[in-house]
Amino acid sequence: MNKLKVCGDSPRGYEYYLTKNQYSQSTITVHNLRIKRFKSWLKMYGLTETQLDYGSLLQYAKYLQTEKSYQRSSVNNELRAVKLYYDYLIDQGEIGNNPAEQVTIRGARTKVISNLLSEEELEDLYYSYEIGHHDTFFKAAKLRDKVVLGFMVFQGITAVELYRLQEEYLQLRKGKIDIPGTRRSNSRTLKLQPVQIMELMDYLHETRPYLARKINTGNSEQLIYGSLDQLHTITGRIIKNLKKYNRKICSYGQLRSSIIVNWLKRYNLRQVQYMAGHRYISSTEKYVQDDLENLHEIVNTFHPLK
Incomplete structure (x- = not known):
């Protein structure tokens, strides 16, 4: 040879x-x-x-x-x-x-992953999240937060990926979103849930331009404006608010773990590795619950x- x-x-x-x-x-x-x-x-x-x-x-x-x-x-x-x-x-x-x-x-x-949320519980969090407010700015911020929440409970996006999202990564006509890779995760394309589409359209056409003017973002192409620290603050506030709807809520990681475990009930290991953006199959295997x-x-x- x-x-x-x-x-x-x-x-x-x-x-x-x-x-x-x-x-x-x-x-x-x-x-x-x-x-x-x-x-x-x-x-x-x-x-x-x-x-x-x-x-x-x-x-x-x-x-x-x-x-x-x-x-x-x-x-x-x-x-x-x-x-x-x-x-x-x-x-x-x-x-x-x-x-x-x-x-x-x-x-x-x-170790068994505990305190997980079902698909129904994750959906309920999204439907229950209130966005009404008498102040225009705070109402816009709440709609932005709900858009972020959708990415959290339906696509399992991480804060770093959220920071890297750009408007062009949304494919609303196809009902999909391109999630960029990071140092620790692979890029992937995932389906958007139908309930996300309408609020994403409102966010893109009205709320995002309004927030851009208010917080002086310049020509930023970010889908969700802010530094990585500011996005961590946004997701932290969302988690705090979610506790009003479900006492089990404790962390962003808990939501992502729940999503991955729920995916494993419907898809094979390789499919979930792709959907979760895991670089290694061993990262996905940690979420297998049936026979550890x-x-x-x-x-x-x-x-x-x-």
Whole structure:
């Protein structure tokens, strides 16, 4: 077998790929160190990148635990770096599949996520949220907050993604929204709920221009005006108000966890990974509620580390 031509041997190419995918410089440095360790192991065992398969990767995991005394969490971090490296090689057209795609070493039992809200409870929060006010400015702010609430309870959008939303990302005629990726999440396109459409139209045509004049936003293209800190303030105020409608409400994270768990009841793991914007399937697996000792079919079958 011919040795693979690896663009990753040029740090600049791999680092550019990581930078393009919004990884921080500190994370890039760590990934480079992990891939250096991985390549050293390949060389020690006389393997090339093209010869790596699932079984070989499990041997690498075993080597990290037994020879390097890595804990399971550290082994999984190393395996994620390998997966990302192979994603890069696929991106460069060097290989056709990723041997690390499904590899996760099972560790301690996942903690059950508690105090979740059903789809009906999430919908009730949106329908119940009051936007009336005698003052024009406060009424506009309340409508903006309800638009934000819709993104929270129907699309599970995070505060950082909310900050990056622009008007052009809305596809109201198609009933969809493009959610931008961040350093920690992937971009995706999700459906808007019919109940969101009318208030989004009112917000775009009347409320948003009004708020732009009042708070002097300049030429900002943001869908929801404000700095990241200001958007955290908005979402914090929304959570506080929601407690009037449902005493179970405690945090923004609780809403997002509820949405993801509800999605998992209707869609498969890969679909929910996409909808939630998770970079790694392991992030989605944490929300599986049915059998927490068996999060993934691949992990059920292969147990390389005892």
